[in-house]
Amino acid sequence: MSDITEDDLQRLTQWDTPTICNAIEEIMPERRGHGYTTEPLVALDPDLSPICGYARTALIRAAEPSAASGDVAAKMRLDYYEYVSQNPGPTIVVIQDIDPVPGYGAFWGEVQTHVHKGLGAVGGVTNGSFRDVTDSVRDFNLLGGEVGPSHAWVHLVDFDCQATVYGLTVVTDDIVHADRHGAVMIPKDVVKQIPAMVELIAKREAKILDAAKSPDFNFEMLKSAIGAAKEIH
Numbered sequence: 001m002s003d004i005t006e007d008d009l010q011r012l013t014q015w016d017t018p019t020i021c022n023a024i025e026e027i028m029p030e031r032r033g034h035g036y037t038t039e040p041l042v043a044l045d046p047d048l049s050p051i052c053g054y055a056r057t058a059l060i061r062a063a064e065p066s067a068a069s070g071d072v073a074a075k076m077r078l079d080y081y082e083y084v085s086q087n088p089g090p091t092i093v094v095i096q097d098i099d100p101v102p103g104y105g106a107f108w109g110e111v112q113t114h115v116h117k118g119l120g121a122v123g124g125v126t127n128g129s130f131r132d133v134t135d136s137v138r139d140f141n142l143l144g145g146e147v148g149p150s151h152a153w154v155h156l157v158d159f160d161c162q163a164t165v166y167g168l169t170v171v172t173d174d175i176v177h178a179d180r181h182g183a184v185m186i187p188k189d190v191v192k193q194i195p196a197m198v199e200l201i202a203k204r205e206a207k208i209l210d211a212a213k214s215p216d217f218n219f220e221m222l223k224s225a226i227g228a229a230k231e232i233h
Contacts, residue, residue, distance in 0.1 A: 037182035038167035062105025097128030105152025
């Protein structure tokens with residue numbers, strides 16, 4: 001959908017990622033079982049608000065040095081930065097660590113968080129590790145597989161490619177929503193439908209939650225609340 005605006009994406013950041021997943025499941029029932037991360041991720045700052053943006057993708061390794069020459073590797077890194085900076089934005093960088101044991105060396109740290117934020121990224125998602133917890137840039141919502149001390153021989157293997165992080169598979173310009181719970185890919189066709197669906201789900205859930213919070217809550221009240229929720233369309 002070419003008419004998606006930055007305001008459309010920003011609007012989705014008022015809700016956490018589980019709420020976005022709920023809405024997608026209602027709009028597209030076939031998406032219930034895939035399209036989101038399925039393993040725990042560590043948040044650089046778990047108190048940050050949710051983010052939503054266009055995917056920028058890459059593959060990395062760190063357990064062994066790159067086979068490419070220094071000049072080739074340096075050019076690839078610059079080409080990658082140019083790719084990250086391209087419109088549309090904002091962007092979320094999804095990096096798949098393809099080492100046999102992901103996280104051997106950290107791509108993300110003080111320098112990379114500052115650089116990527118400066119290039120328009122609002123966060124990142126990786127199955128690899130990150131470091132420099134206290135020195136990384138603030139207000140950059142980074143999710144990683146683990147925290148580690150070293151970058152080892154971390155290097156780019158590819159970018160502008162398909163990347164998979166714990167079940168989340170994306171390509172360039174896919175729309176990603178993320179927060180401390182994990183990340184989900186939002187099909188572009190449903191972006192504008194999500195706010196109305198979130199409101200509908202909230203109305204349904206309110207019937208059950210209001211009943212459950214009542215001092216005299218019991219099974220009969222629950223049964224009645226579930227029935228009332230089903231009547232909300």
